[in-house]
Amino acid sequence: MRICLPNKGSNRKAGEISAFENNVGEIEYEKNRVVSDDTSAFFSQEVDEDMKKIIEGSHAIAEAVKLSMPKVIAAYPITPQTHIIEKLAEMVAGGELDAEYMTVESEHSAMAACIGAQATGVRTFTATCSAGMAYMWELLYCAAGMRLPIVMGVANRALSAPLNIWNDWSDSMGARDSGWIQLYCETAQEAFDTILQAYRIAEHHNVLLPVMVCIDGFWLSHVYEPVNVLEEQDFVKPYQAPEIDVDSDEGFKRIKIVLDPKQPISMGEYATPQYYQEFKEAQQIAMLNAKLAIKEIHDEFAKKYGRSYGNGLIETYNMDNAKYAIVTMGSVCGTIKHLIENEKIKDVGLIRIKSFRPFPTSELQKALERIESFGVFEKVCSPGLGGVVFNEVKAKTNKPGASFIGGLGGRDVTLDNVRKMFDLIRIKDENIHWI
Amino acid sequence: MIEIRLHGRGGQGAVTAAEVLAIAVFRDGKQSQAFPRFGPERSGAPVEAYCRIDDKFINLRTQVYNPTHLIVLDQSLTKVVDVTQGLAKNGIIIINSEESIDIPGYKVYNIDATKIAMEALGKPIVNTAILGAFAKATKLVTLDSIIEAIKERFDEKLAGKNIVAIKKAYEELRV
Numbered sequence: 001m002r003i004c005l006p007n008k009g010s011n012r013k014a015g016e017i018s019a020f021e022n023n024v025g026e027i028e029y030e031k032n033r034v035v036s037d038d039t040s041a042f043f044s045q046e047v048d049e050d051m052k053k054i055i056e057g058s059h060a061i062a063e064a065v066k067l068s069m070p071k072v073i074a075a076y077p078i079t080p081q082t083h084i085i086e087k088l089a090e091m092v093a094g095g096e097l098d099a100e101y102m103t104v105e106s107e108h109s110a111m112a113a114c115i116g117a118q119a120t121g122v123r124t125f126t127a128t129c130s131a132g133m134a135y136m137w138e139l140l141y142c143a144a145g146m147r148l149p150i151v152m153g154v155a156n157r158a159l160s161a162p163l164n165i166w167n168d169w170s171d172s173m174g175a176r177d178s179g180w181i182q183l184y185c186e187t188a189q190e191a192f193d194t195i196l197q198a199y200r201i202a203e204h205h206n207v208l209l210p211v212m213v214c215i216d217g218f219w220l221s222h223v224y225e226p227v228n229v230l231e232e233q234d235f236v237k238p239y240q241a242p243e244i245d246v247d248s249d250e251g252f253k254r255i256k257i258v259l260d261p262k263q264p265i266s267m268g269e270y271a272t273p274q275y276y277q278e279f280k281e282a283q284q285i286a287m288l289n290a291k292l293a294i295k296e297i298h299d300e301f302a303k304k305y306g307r308s309y310g311n312g313l314i315e316t317y318n319m320d321n322a323k324y325a326i327v328t329m330g331s332v333c334g335t336i337k338h339l340i341e342n343e344k345i346k347d348v349g350l351i352r353i354k355s356f357r358p359f360p361t362s363e364l365q366k367a368l369e370r371i372e373s374f375g376v377f378e379k380v381c382s383p384g385l386g387g388v389v390f391n392e393v394k395a396k397t398n399k400p401g402a403s404f405i406g407g408l409g410g411r412d413v414t415l416d417n418v419r420k421m422f423d424l425i426r427i428k429d430e431n432i433h434w435i
Numbered sequence: 436m437i438e439i440r441l442h443g444r445g446g447q448g449a450v451t452a453a454e455v456l457a458i459a460v461f462r463d464g465k466q467s468q469a470f471p472r473f474g475p476e477r478s479g480a481p482v483e484a485y486c487r488i489d490d491k492f493i494n495l496r497t498q499v500y501n502p503t504h505l506i507v508l509d510q511s512l513t514k515v516v517d518v519t520q521g522l523a524k525n526g527i528i529i530i531n532s533e534e535s536i537d538i539p540g541y542k543v544y545n546i547d548a549t550k551i552a553m554e555a556l557g558k559p560i561v562n563t564a565i566l567g568a569f570a571k572a573t574k575l576v577t578l579d580s581i582i583e584a585i586k587e588r589f590d591e592k593l594a595g596k597n598i599v600a601i602k603k604a605y606e607e608l609r610v
Contacts, residue, residue, distance in 0.1 A: 053587070054458045054467065080473075166473060218473035219496050224454050225468045226461055226492070334494035341494070410473060412498045 051228045057188040057220040058083035060227045061127070061153045061213065064195035066097045068151070068236045071122035074102035074113035078132040079165045080217035081155040085127050107132040111139035111150075118148040119267055121241035121258035123199065127153035129217055133171045134159060137178075143210045144179025145279060146268035147242075147286070149202030150210040151195065152180075155221040156330070156379075158409045166410020167217040168379040169330070173388050179283050181211040181290055182357040184329040188227045190309055191215050193301060197312075199236045200297045206289040208242055216331040216379075218410065228307075235304060287358040294355055313360040315352040316367050322349030324425045325368060327393055328377040329353045332413050339418050348422045353389070361396050368397050375402035375425040377413075377435065386432045400428045406435025437488040437575060438499045442518050443508035446478045448562030451588070452506065453484035456566060458584035459576045460488050468493040481516050488575060502526065506569055508548075508561050510536060529569050531561050544572045546608050548600075555600035563597040567604030578605050 055063070061084050065073075073092070075085040091097040100117075104110045107128050114124040128136060133154065143150050154172050158164040172182055181201060185191040191213065198211040215221055241256040255263060271279060291313060298312025309315050317333075318340050319325065324347055326336060333352045340350065351367045351374075353360060368374060374397075376390035385391060390403035402424050407413045417435050424433060439456065443449030450471040457469035465488050472483040485499040501521045510532035512518060519528070519538060528541050531548040546568040548561035555564070563585060570576050581601055586594045 052461075054454070054461050054469070056454075079475075165475070218470075222473060223468060223470040223496075224457050226466060331496045334496045338493075338495040414497050414500075415495075 052226040053229060054224050055188065055227050055229065056083060056222060056224050057191055057215055058155065058222070059087050060188040060192040060229070061195055061215070062087035062091065063227075063229045064192040065125050065151075065153070066091050067230060067233050068125075068196060068199045069097075069123060069238060070099050070125040070151075071239070072100045072102065072114065072117035072124045073126065074104050074110045074117070074124070075126045076104055076107050076110050076128070076132060078107070078129055078157075080157060080167070080221045081127045081129045081132070081153065083221060084153050084155065088125070107136040108139060111136040111143060114150045114152075115139060115143050115146065115148055116259075118143075118150050119146065119259045121239070121256060121260070123203075123239040124150050125152070126150070127155070129155045130157035130159055130165075130171045133175060137175070140175055140178040140180060140210075142268060144283060147208040147283075148210060149199070149208055151198045151202055152210065152212050153191075153195070154212050154214045155217040156214055157217040164409040165217075167219055168408045168410070169214075170380050170408075172212055172214050173380040173382075175212070176357055176388070179209065179287075180357065181207075181209050181287070181294075181355070182214060183211065183294075183355055184214045184353065185220065186309075186315075186331055186333045186352065188215075188220060188223065188225050189307065191220065192227055192229065193305070193307055193309070196233065196235050197294075197297050197301055201290060201293050203239070203242075204290075204293040204297070205242060207286050207293050209283070209286050209290060214330070219331040228305075230305075235301060291355070291358045291360070294358075309354055310352065311363065313353075313355040313358075314363045314367060315350075315354060317350040317352065318345070319349035319351065319367060319371075321346055323372050324348045324422070325351050325371045325374040326377060326418075326421060326425060327351045327353065327364070327374055327389070329356065329389065330379070332377065332379075332407065335413060335415065336418055339415050345422070348425065356389070359392060364393060365396055368399055371399065373400040373402075373425055373428040375404055375421055375429075377404040377406065377421060379405075379407040381405045381408070400430050402429040403432045404435050405432065436493070436495070437503045438501065439486040439488070439504050439506060439569075439575075440499055440502035440522075441484045441486070441506040441508065442512050442516060443482050443484070443562070444478075444512070445476045445480045445482050447482075447508045448560055449482050449484040449506075449508055452508070452562035452566060453486045455563065455581065455584045455588055456486045456569070456576065458587055459566070459570075459580040460486075462580040462583050463577055465490060466492050468495075472498075481512055504569075504573055504575075505529070505541075506565055507531065508565060510534075513538070527573050529565060529572055531565055542572075544568060544608060544610070546604055548604055551600050551603045551607070555603065556596050564600035564604040567601035567606075568608040571605050571608045571610055578602070 092101040110126045118124045158168045159170045202211045241258045294312045302308035378389040382388045387403040441449045453469040457467035460467045468487040504527040507530040528543045548564040551564045552561045
């Protein structure tokens with residue numbers, strides 16, 4: 001028996017794999033499909049306040065993970081992520097969550113354990129940030145390359161040196177090319193909702209990629225606020241390992257892609273120059289497929305639970321009559337919304353990128369279509385280039401844009417900072433500014 | 436929006452007090468947000484925690500610079516920390532102290548929460564007792580909701596003792 005991803009050249013055997021063609025079909029499907037830009041129509045204004053309770057952002061993630069029924073959690077503590085895995089450890093110890101909790105000796109081992117467990121056909125979870133993520137670096141690529149739908153919570157934190165335990169996006173931004181889907185959240189509620197959606201997205205048969213659910217360290221991980229914690233859910237079903245048709249001595253047969261001594265397969269072990277590139281191309285296609293999956297799963301969630309976040313990829317705020325836009329991600333969007341609302345600002349709107357990978361190119365282009373100029377605020381700098389998010393956005397539009405880098409190492413982004421950024425966007429500034 | 440800043444020392448439970456206050460005002464039908472001063476905490480060192488209260492969901496995610504009111508869990512902090520920094524004019528300050536401390540320009544309430552806590556809990560953990568005084572002085576939160584929040588946050592045995600302390604502080608505070 002032989003399983004491999006397709007070599008799209010002519011030497012591929014018929015029936016060796018069909019996923020590749022399906023994937024191509026999905027892209028066409030997406031191009032021709034009209035997907036709603038905003039699911040606010042689904043959003044019920046009568047949010048059930050009675051169902052909400054005040055919990056910490058980290059615990060919101062842990063609660064959603066519990067509902068998603070992972071069988072293996074392998075993690076190593078690191079501030080400001082620790083409360084997530086502490087809560088999960090409590091849940092496992094208390095019998096609330098039926099999972100194997102592995103207290104590994106490092107983040108490298110945490111990801112290795114998740115990879116091993118997920119490959120045997122069970123759902124997994126881990127969480128990390130900063131140096132912890134840096135330490136699991138090579139395994140991030142393994143998880144993505146092996147197409148394992150692992151979900152990981154990230155409480156974004158700066159990297160050393162100098163040592164700093166506070167928030168910025170240096171950790172996950174550095175992993176932007178690792179092949180993981182990256183979803184950035186604005187509120188504790190969104191973190192909860194996004195974990196549930198993340199498992200569905202990761203395990204979608206046209207995606208099969210690991211997902212990072214990112215929350216700003218401290219700004220979200222350590223904040224107590226109202227969250228509707230579902231007591232039960234049927235949005236995420238018990239885990240089903242992906243299946244594939246393979247040719248064998250007995251003809252074609254459908255097998256689960258799991259490590260099982262009764263049906264030996266190997267995963268991710270070796271690919272010569274003849275094959276390696278096809279794996280990477282397949283990952284890119286899966287990422288493009290993920291755009292549609294994210295939207296559809298987000299829409300399904302919105303219809304079911306009455307909470308939506310733009311279209312799942314980006315969220316626009318105050319953009320209907322705006323001449324200018326600020327583009328950013330994460331918890332700082334709340335501060336920007338607060339300012340726009342309190343000061344009744346009409347001319348500047350907010351475009352929040354929720355899905356940084358896959359990058360919402362067409363959605364951003366559409367959102368920026370009618371505005372005169374924009375600015376991108378980001379808590380990360382690529383020394384020698386500047387703003388990472390800015391350069392990605394700027395590459396997709398010819399509108400004048402300003403690059404704002406700030407909030408590094410936990411620095412507060414104040415209302416005055418936001419006012420200053422708005423003013424620079426209004427004069428169509430195109431420079432880099434340190435906020 | 437109302438912003439409360441809590442000053443305490445590591446181990447006194449300032450962060451838990453902010454959390455309990457957020458739970459209580461939410462039970463009263465308002466929206467709330469609570470968070471600590473971000474960073475490592477050391478036992479005995481000055482710490483801060485915050486609680487925001489509003490009628491609508493709180494989007495604002497900056498630090499608190501101009502608190503409306505203050506809760507000070509340890510009177511010695513008034514000598515080492517500029518507790519009134521940024522405090523709104525006519526802000527209410529609740530201080531845990533044995534003696535009567537006055538801070539000109541603000542409405543100050545003194546409560547001997549340490550004594551109350553020692554009697555009710557057998558430990559000088561004053562974070563819950565002082566919330567009883569806060570409720571009475573500011574009327575921003577009902578006593579009932581603080582009691583319910585304590586029941587939500589702590590196990591039954593611990594909740595019972597804390598509720599005794601909260602009620603005592605509520606009764607003792609002279610307004």
